[in-house]
Amino acid sequence: MNEKLRKAGIKDILELALFTPASYHDYRIKDFIDFEEQLFEAQILKKQKLQKLQKYQAYAKNIQKEIALIFFRTSSYHDYTFIEGATLYIGGKIKKSFGELQLIQPQKVANYKVGKIFPSYKIKIRGDIFEELKSHYLTKENLQNTGLPEDICERLLKIHYPDEEFYRGFKRHGGFYGKYLEALKFTEAFRYMKGLKTKRIYYPSLCKVEAILDPFYEQLPFTPTSDQRKALEDAKSDLAKSIAARRVIVGDVGSGKSLVMFGIAHMVGKKRAILMAPTTILATQLFEEAKRLLPSSLRIALVTSQSKEQDLEDFDFIIGTHALLYRKLPKACVVMVDEQHRFGTEQRSKLKKLVESQEGSPHFFQFSATPIPRTKAMMESSLVDFSFIKELPFKKDITTEVISKEDFKRLLIHIKNEIEQDHQVLIVYPIVEESEHYNYKSLEEASSFWMRYFDGVYYTHGKDKEKEDILQEFRDKGKILLATTVIEVGISLPRLTTIVIVGAENMGLATLHQLRGRVSRTGLKGYCFLYTHDKNNKRLQEFSKITNGFAIAELDLKYRKSGDILSGKEQSGKMFQYLNMAEDKAIVERAKALLDQ
The missing domain is CATH 3.40.50.300 (P-loop containing nucleotide triphosphate hydrolases)
Incomplete structure (x- = not known):
């Protein structure tokens, strides 16, 4: 991408396509007055300096009438631009006043804009240079090379190179409308998910585990919910792969995410799992619960800021707070982070790196108690895999x-x-x-x-x-x-x-x-x-x-824009200019299906 465009914040073709015009101007020359904004080919006849304004008499060749150009604020620019005898293209809305045709504060229109419906952009690049760059980069061929479907490409081109039909519709609706608005929404979703896909890095896993879940279920004093079983099946499938997993397990408050953590630790067994929790209280609770629900053959350690130094090589399941980040950790098959939004991205990646080696990376599971909207999860799934625990072990009243x-x-x-x-x-x-x-x-x-x-x-x-x-x-x-x-x-x-x-x-x-x-x-x-x-x-x-957390996530999306699931940050600002994740699920589905082909 051109350096000038990069400096203006436009880094790729899709971003250029989404950099939409702020307005449109009809600079086609007409031979009649329509009392809307239009273009005049005008020859300056004379200049009059009046008390509070400057007036130029001009002859508009296209309508074959004299018109008065009225300026209330003038500078030296007007003196060397509106010279007697000069022929200029002037844009503005004409009106009748005091028996004459007047243009108030008209604009001189550059020759490259004349003869077309011209899109106006808010950009810190000179207009003619931007038009040249746009015509070079924003072509159907370049748009299709990004992977966008042909119909979307054609609509985007209409937005940037408008015809009469589009222009009339834009004026009538007061903005982008119908299939053109849909094209912008699709492009935003497509670009966002495509960007996430390129960020996803596949590492070889430190271990492959061919696990059986039945022994874990048989020694439990209760029956897991079907959603807990499904999440554990997802994890079981991940652990059997030679590529390190990156999965977010999202569960409503009280849905029993800890059982999934213990199930993963049970499957990994002696190949070791590490679990980081945000507080000493939570880590201690998980430690006590793990000792109750896991077989005594699994050696479990608790690491907090108050813990004594110990050789963690002796343990199969290590549960701790951020104190884990400052200990020498043994190689582990699995790393888990509970309430992942409570830790910064750096803390989470540091924990993972502590147990990484040249041989590969651990399987990485993050647990979140913040249910997320389906559309948001669908988009983020280009970067990570998701499991959802919606069913509660008992109905809360x-x-x-x-x-x-x-x-x-x-x-x-x-x-x-x-x-x-x-x-x-x-x-x-x-x-x-x-x-x-x-x-x-x-x-x-x-x-x-x-x-x-x-x-x-x-x-x-x-x-x-x-x-x-x-x-x-x-x-x-x-x-x-x-x-x-x-x-x-x-x-x-x-x-x-x-x-x-x-x-x-x-x-x-x-x-x-x-x-x-x-x-x-x-x-x-x-x-x-x-x-x-x-x-x-x-x-x-x-x-x-x-009461359902996932229904509340949809409601929250309606009232404020959601942020980055992976960092847990919410933002009240807009992630997208056109896409509405509360309403545009079908558009996101189509974009995702295209990217997954």
């Missing part, structure tokens, strides 16, 4: 209600009733300290109220160095926990039945769903109260009626 200030007394009565039944309550605040920019009480401001009226109140937040000890103590002794969204991922609280989320309208739906997933983990009746100053908030009202 959680009532979600949007409440505000007038409901507070009723909320207090509910909290007292739950505590009397030896249940626990979690209240999530959006900020730790008082802020003049926030119209909700902070965690610190609210703590005095709850401590005054209730016993067994604990509070913690993200920067609290003792938060894991506090959560552990609350689990055993506490009644009410005041926290920030740090609680979104962490300790299992079997007695937790009620969560109150303050300032809920300021949180993403995925975060709200994660928080709601903290309650009713053992089958108890659960309650989620969304406390807001905007009780009629449509987004919260819709959320309160949906």
Whole structure:
């Protein structure tokens, strides 16, 4: 691609095709006045300097009439451009005023634009140079060489080299429309997935495992769900390949992703698996659960920042926090990352590299508790493989209600009733300290109220160095926990039945769903109260009626654009200018099918 285009941010043919005109101008010469923007071939007759404006009398050859060119702001440019006797092409909308035909602030039109419907681009390249580059690179042959279908290529070319039919439609619809808009959407999806495909690197795997799952299932004290079995079958198929797997296993809150982790560790056996979790509490819980569900012949280690140095070569399944990144790790067949969005891309790749060798790479499995929309998953599957765990081991009974200030007394009565039944309550605040920019009480401001009226109140937040000890103590002794969204991922609280989320309208739906997933983990009746100053908030009202995380992911997509699944970052800005992932599933399917051929 030309250097000038690269500097303007256009790196390839598809990006050039998607760099669409901001507007179109009809610079064809007509021999009549249509009182719309049109082009005149005008000879300057004389110049008049008036009090607040400059006026040029001119003869428009194409309509054979005299016209007045009116400028309210002039510079030396006008003096050396609009010279008496000069013939110029002038663009503008004509009107009748004071008995004469006038053009107000008309534009001089360059010769290369004359005689056609001309697309106008917002680009820092001189117009004639950009047109030359465009005509050189943006051809049907070049577009087809990218892999785009012929019909899409033809529509894209119409956008950049418009004809009368397209131009009239663009004006009528006030923008790109119909099959042309569809072509832009298709091209965005196609380019994005094609880019991901080129990023996918296939490494030889450090080990191949021909596993049988039945021995694992037979020693479990319960029956796995069909989705858990399907995810384990996917992993079994991956482990049997000589190419290192890269799979994201996405499961709703409470869907039993940990069972899949243990199933993978069981299949790998003595060839070793490593699992990294985001907190000491979570790593410890996984360690305890693994010891309960895996055979004693598998030696399991727990590595945290408090752990003593030990020779990890002696263990088959190593579970730890980010402390793993600072230990000498033995070669492992499998690396797993739980709650993968809690770790940066660098941390995840560092863990994988710690066990890589010249022989190859470990099979890499990432687990996410943030369900994602089908369309988004379909697009990202060009880079990684996906498994979905949608089925829950038991149906949760959680009532979600949007409440505000007038409901507070009723909320207090509910909290007292739950505590009397030896249940626990979690209240999530959006900020730790008082802020003049926030119209909700902070965690610190609210703590005095709850401590005054209730016993067994604990509070913690993200920067609290003792938060894991506090959560552990609350689990055993506490009644009410005041926290920030740090609680979104962490300790299992079997007695937790009620969560109150303050300032809920300021949180993403995925975060709200994660928080709601903290309650009713053992089958108890659960309650989620969304406390807001905007009780009629449509987004919260819709959320309160949906419990399925994957349906919420679709709803979240409707209200805000999703981001990078692999990094876990959400973005409120637009990833695509034209493609709407909430509505354009069929277009994405067609683009993916073409790329997969």
